Amino acid sequence: MSGPVLKTAEGFGAGNVAYLQEKFGELLGKPINFTVETDLSLIGGFVAYIDGRVYDAAIKTQLSRFKAGFPKNKARFARER
Amino acid sequence: MVEAAESVGEFLKRRIENFKYTPRIYEYGTVESCADDIVHVRGLSRCRYNELLEFPGGEYGIAMDLEEDGVGAVLLSKSSELTPGATVRQTGGAVTVPVGAELIGRVVDPIGRPLDGGPAADTDRYRPLESPAPSIMQRSGVDTPLLTGILAVDSMIPVGRGQRELIIGDRQTGKTAMAVTAILNQKQENVICVYCAVGQKASSVADVVSKLRAGGAMAYTVVVASTADDCAAMQYLTPYAGCAIGEEFLYSGKDVLVVYDDLSRHAVAYRSMSLLLRRPSGREAYPGDVFYLHSRLLERAARLSDDMGGGSMTALPIVETMSGDISAYIPTNVISITDGQIYLESELFNAGVRPAVNVGLSVSRVGRNAQNAAMKAVSGNLRLDLAEYRDMSVFARFGADIDDATAKLLRRGEKLTELLKQSGDTRYSLSEQVALLLAYGDDAFLNVPDGKISDVRSLLLYFLHEDMKEAMATVDSTGMLTEATRGLFLDKIREFFEKGAAESAKRA
Numbered sequence: 001m002s003g004p005v006l007k008t009a010e011g012f013g014a015g016n017v018a019y020l021q022e023k024f025g026e027l028l029g030k031p032i033n034f035t036v037e038t039d040l041s042l043i044g045g046f047v048a049y050i051d052g053r054v055y056d057a058a059i060k061t062q063l064s065r066f067k068a069g070f071p072k073n074k075a076r077f078a079r080e081r
Numbered sequence: 082m083v084e085a086a087e088s089v090g091e092f093l094k095r096r097i098e099n100f101k102y103t104p105r106i107y108e109y110g111t112v113e114s115c116a117d118d119i120v121h122v123r124g125l126s127r128c129r130y131n132e133l134l135e136f137p138g139g140e141y142g143i144a145m146d147l148e149e150d151g152v153g154a155v156l157l158s159k160s161s162e163l164t165p166g167a168t169v170r171q172t173g174g175a176v177t178v179p180v181g182a183e184l185i186g187r188v189v190d191p192i193g194r195p196l197d198g199g200p201a202a203d204t205d206r207y208r209p210l211e212s213p214a215p216s217i218m219q220r221s222g223v224d225t226p227l228l229t230g231i232l233a234v235d236s237m238i239p240v241g242r243g244q245r246e247l248i249i250g251d252r253q254t255g256k257t258a259m260a261v262t263a264i265l266n267q268k269q270e271n272v273i274c275v276y277c278a279v280g281q282k283a284s285s286v287a288d289v290v291s292k293l294r295a296g297g298a299m300a301y302t303v304v305v306a307s308t309a310d311d312c313a314a315m316q317y318l319t320p321y322a323g324c325a326i327g328e329e330f331l332y333s334g335k336d337v338l339v340v341y342d343d344l345s346r347h348a349v350a351y352r353s354m355s356l357l358l359r360r361p362s363g364r365e366a367y368p369g370d371v372f373y374l375h376s377r378l379l380e381r382a383a384r385l386s387d388d389m390g391g392g393s394m395t396a397l398p399i400v401e402t403m404s405g406d407i408s409a410y411i412p413t414n415v416i417s418i419t420d421g422q423i424y425l426e427s428e429l430f431n432a433g434v435r436p437a438v439n440v441g442l443s444v445s446r447v448g449r450n451a452q453n454a455a456m457k458a459v460s461g462n463l464r465l466d467l468a469e470y471r472d473m474s475v476f477a478r479f480g481a482d483i484d485d486a487t488a489k490l491l492r493r494g495e496k497l498t499e500l501l502k503q504s505g506d507t508r509y510s511l512s513e514q515v516a517l518l519l520a521y522g523d524d525a526f527l528n529v530p531d532g533k534i535s536d537v538r539s540l541l542l543y544f545l546h547e548d549m550k551e552a553m554a555t556v557d558s559t560g561m562l563t564e565a566t567r568g569l570f571l572d573k574i575r576e577f578f579e580k581g582a583a584e585s586a587k588r589a
């Protein structure tokens with residue numbers, strides 16, 4: 001991908017995009033102009049690709065982190081009596 | 082059921098309360114090209130060597146070439162639907178494998194995915210596949226035997242716990258059979274076993290697993306397998322995965338036996354990867370670091386000091402030779418790394434000498450330090466006897482006149498050769514081996530026809546188990562052979578052979 005890309009779920013809003021452009025611009029010290037793409041699998045939040053770095057604030061990723069802490073063997077719940 | 086549901090609810094509530102929303106920041110790269118399981122990625126400027134990379138579609142790869150403007154990675158999956166332009170993510174860590182007692186009895190691939198149809202191993206412990214070997218001061222000397230149950234090995238090429246003993250020979254000479262016998266013999270020995278199958282046929286792996294299962298060995302064995310149709314990267318990782326699984330037990334103070342079957346295929350897989358990564362090739366087209374490939378693996382086998390828990394990891398690497406050439410590149414490399422080798426010869430195998438051990442070319446550098454006192458007492462002259470027999474048998478073939486002493490030497494050699502033959506499903510305990518060698522040393526087998534030695538041996542052991550049960554149990558548990566016990570054994574052995582001779586005379 002060439003240039004910054006912002007992937008969002010549906011209905012992110014132009015106002016939010018502008019806000020992110022401003023904040024990332026302050027963070028990285030240069031103007032950021034996103035190409036916005038819609039990715040429904042993110043569920044919510046956004047993923048920004050800027051200069052070889054990913055800033056992942058998507059709900060999908062957080063749910064994966066949440067799920068990662070689950071025990072693999074369901075029988076463990078039965079032993080917790 | 083209500084209690085289980087509440088338990089799940091409590092768990093979820095706790096997890097939600099403790100969960101923190103944390104955005105992730107990581108590097109990404111873009112796939113430039115993908116061919117033959119090698120992916121060239123542009124970007125990833127902060128990627129580390131051997132770092133695990135995540136590709137779209139849940140595929141993973143390892144970064145093996147770090148260049149200024151990109152990374153060369155090998156994929157860990159057989160087939161890939163990667164396209165140029167796909168995004169690649171660094172995971173921030175090296176390849177790990179799940180470890181722990183939950184893996185015992187399982188057949189898994191090098192990254193811990195089950196291959197036996199069961200669920201994923203329920204463990205939360207992971208170890209990196211690559212880790213440093215114990216340092217010099219963390220080790221102690223190898224002084225405890227690891228009994229293989231094979232008379233020829235335990236008496237003349239003894240293996241100790243913490244030793245690296247190479248099994249080398251041409252194809253179909255019994256290398257895997259020897260390793261499997263060693264694993265089966267650890268049933269009562271409190272040794273965890275790990276069998277690593279590198280690039281083997283799936284049918285061969287299934288055969289080994291079924292033998293282990295039938296022998297009850299899966300109660301203490303983990304099988305790590307990559308079959309011949311797996312990609313080179315998975316075959317490359319297999320021995321390191323097996324080693325990491327073994328290390329979890331090693332550093333818990335346990336004794337471990339790891340079999341690498343075989344390192345020749347491992348070297349070939351690494352050569353494939355290196356050539357595809359366009360690394361400079363050396364002798365026989367292997368990359369320059371093929372020695373390091375095996376040395377860093379085998380150095381992780383050790384006997385640890387008491388401060389480190391006193392555990393041990395014994396390695397039995399297997400190397401296949403071509404036409405008996407042990408001076409080829411990979412065999413010489415691994416011979417120089419290990420603490421000895423057991424050389425299996427095709428000629429001996431075809432002549433019916435099984436296990437086909439060439440005692441002259443086999444050695445254990447740990448030697449008699451790794452033998453029980455009982456075995457030391459009865460096995461001292463075996464190598465010499467066999468060496469003299471080999472030398473003298475040349476003269477006998479030419480029909481030269483030989484004196485009585487030489488004739489006796491030749492007969493003793495023939496009987497010893499027959500005595501050392503052992504079928505694949507037979508294993509001898511320490512007491513049984515000591516008894517057989519005492520009988521040999523007493524020339525008890527001298528008048529037994531060669532073809533009958535196997536039957537007489539079985540009957541002798543049966544007789545001794547009936548009449549000397551306690552003495553044999555004492556030898557097995559203490560590893561010692563007192564003079565009194567030795568005398569008892571010899572009396573019983575002579576009684577057995579006298580009875581046998583009397584019955585043969587009656588029938589005649």
